[in-house]
Amino acid sequence: MYSVPFPLSPSLWSATASAPPATGKLEHNLHTDVIVIGGGYAGLSTALHLAQRGISVALFEAREIGFGASGRNGGQVIPGLKYDPDDLLKKFGNERGARLIDFAGKTADSVFDLINTHKMDVPHVRHGWIQGAHSDAALKLANQRAEQWARTGAAVRYLDKSQTQALLGTERYLGGWVDERAGAVQPLSYVRGLAKAAIDAGAKVFTDSPVQSLSSQAGKWTAHLGSGVKATADRVVMCTNAYGADLLPELKTTIIDANTFQVATPPLPEEIRRTILPQGHVCSDTRNLLLYFRLDHMGRLLMGGRGPFREPKGPEDWAHLERVLKKMFPQAASQPIDFRWCGRVAVTRDYLPHIHEPAPGLLIDIGCMGRGVGLQTSMGRALATYVATGNADVLPFEPRPIKSFPLYGLRRIYVNAVVTWYRLNDGGL
Ligand SMILES: Cc1cc2nc3c(=O)[nH]c(=O)nc-3n(C[C@H](O)[C@H](O)[C@H](O)COP(=O)(O)OP(=O)(O)OC[C@H]3O[C@@H](n4cnc5c(N)ncnc54)[C@H](O)[C@@H]3O)c2cc1C
Structure with a gap:
């Protein structure tokens, strides 16, 4: 069951954003090459870059475009990751570390390039x-x-x-x-701009369309959308981040x-x-x-x-x-x-986005720390390139097994303790 507790409106962004492209529910069964789940930066960037390669793609968003973090954030477009360049080299080794530094250093470029290329109606500086x-x-x-x-x-x-x-x-x-x-950027205008660009490139974008469950048989995936309507595809890319708790319960325990x-x-x-x-x-x-x-x-x-x-x-x-x-x-x-x-x-436990591929044809991107405007835009492009080419070297992070947070059930107690500790150590304001 899909559930979300807090509405998008009213935020500064919903009050001032450019209009979204016209979208609606999926009414009839559909077959496509790739199903993307989640209408935030990651999902829409994946859909846009797949469509630009001539791959047929249908994106399903449970509520409205940008309903998740992509329509609510601070709009700061900051390159880099939680880790500094030397830490990345130490953690990932010289070769992957260097690639990661290059990837992370260009994430802001990817946003401003897309805004300019697609002439998006997005206030930006x-x-x-x-x-x-x-x-x-x-x-x-x-x-x-x-x-x-x-x-x-x-x-x-x-x-x-x-x-x-x-x-x-x-x-x-x-x-x-x-x-x-x-x-x-105006973050909601930007995610709406991505949706428009994806649709213009040929992607099908459906809103008010929560994927209730996923199943696979004989190498094909089916997304069940409620009322008996379903979509089938060879591949699924799941970009539901902090808003996708219930679709894959084991994923929820990794964040x-x-x-x-x-x-x-x-x-x-x-x-x-x-x-x-x-x-x-x-x-x-x-x-x-x-x-x-x-x-x-x-x-x-x-x-x-x-x-x-x-x-x-x-x-x-x-x-x-x-x-x-x-x-x-x-x-x-x-x-x-x-x-x-x-x-x-x-x-996530290491403050980095995680890529999972728990079954053939199912790709997951999760982890949305404070640099997601650029990072998830760039992740979407990398996921699309991987799906199109099969070359895992284009992914900034290697796919890894799904692994729960230790003592996940006690997370509220744990988080409250950490927050109290941080407040004491951060100094007053
Ligand atoms: C308040 C706030 C401030 C932030 N400030 C900044 C900032 O200034 N700069 C920065 O770079 N980053 C910032 N971030 C982080 C950034 O917003 C996120 O990293 C980024 O938006 C994540 O994008 P996403 O596409 O991965 O996920 P999301 O934008 O969260 O999209 C996930 C989407 O999946 C949909 N979904 C979930 N389940 C289903 C389902 N079953 N079927 C269909 N759809 C489903 C949801 O409705 C949602 O729209 C901030 C985040 C927040 C919350």
Whole structure:
């Protein structure tokens, strides 16, 4: 049974996005080469790149395009992974590690290239991302991180305290580094743009079409869509991430699905706006429970960060973020909050996306940490290339067996303990 607790609306993005392409339910049985499940960046990028290769593809989204994290996120388009280049070489070896550094370094390019190539109606900027350091230890790491990426030829640089404070418009950070490859998009407009591009390329995109179950027989896969309607295909690519809990129960135990929360002010008056992120950067910080903030294309200030593990009950669940926003940017303290919303990320045990291939013809991409705008767009292209060519070397990560989180049943207790520990160690705000 498919179930989702929290509606997409009203978020800042649903209130300001460009219109979605016309889509609807699958009404009759269908046969196609590839079925893609999930209408977020990963699924739509897979469908687009398959269709561009002339492969017939049908994508099923349970609710609406961008209903999951892709329509709710902060819209920061940041290259890289949780691990720094030297860590990737150590963890994956010289050859795969180098390929991974190359892949991760280009994930933001993939987003801006698609927006430009398909002339998507997506407000976007590319003025760079700043990672603000909240402690001396984090500042040291930020310095090393900038150094490592600079060695790969990336446009990055270390920022001292006064440079950071001037570029962010807050005195809360001790320094940081800037990655000029990064930028921002209206995330829901972008995922809708991907859907339109996929449809234009020949993909069939169905919404309001939850896949209830999957079965396979004699090398063919069947997706059962309810009311007796089904789709059959040679291959299935599953991109349901933190929103696909019930389709493959064993998959659910490989992630911790946690909410992250956001608030947004109205467009700021010009005299305040020019004091915050005056050069158009976006920012997230080095805290374990990280804070992320930016201005949108209308000059609204957005602040994102942790929230309760459970689904929100009311505006009080965003109160801590509103406090943070006021402390961080006292110049905007009198601004009201126009939008409060949240979405689920799928945290894996190593903070990397995982690819699984549990049966011939079934490919799964799961794991949606805070860099998914670029990462899942690029993952989709890699999955499509793999399906089309059969060459596993094009995948950034090797397919691996499905493996549960240890003590999955106790995850709420575990997460609450970790969050408390992080809050104590992250320092106050
Ligand atoms: C609040 C928030 C802020 C974030 N901020 C940023 C950021 O600033 N920058 C960044 O890079 N990343 C950010 N992320 C992460 C990023 O949004 C995700 O990594 C990315 O959107 C994941 O895309 P996806 O396509 O893998 O999954 P999703 O977008 O979650 O898509 C999965 C889709 O599958 C559908 N689905 C599930 N089950 C079924 C089924 N049975 N049948 C059919 N459809 C099904 C769901 O309805 C959903 O639409 C943020 C995430 C959140 C939640």
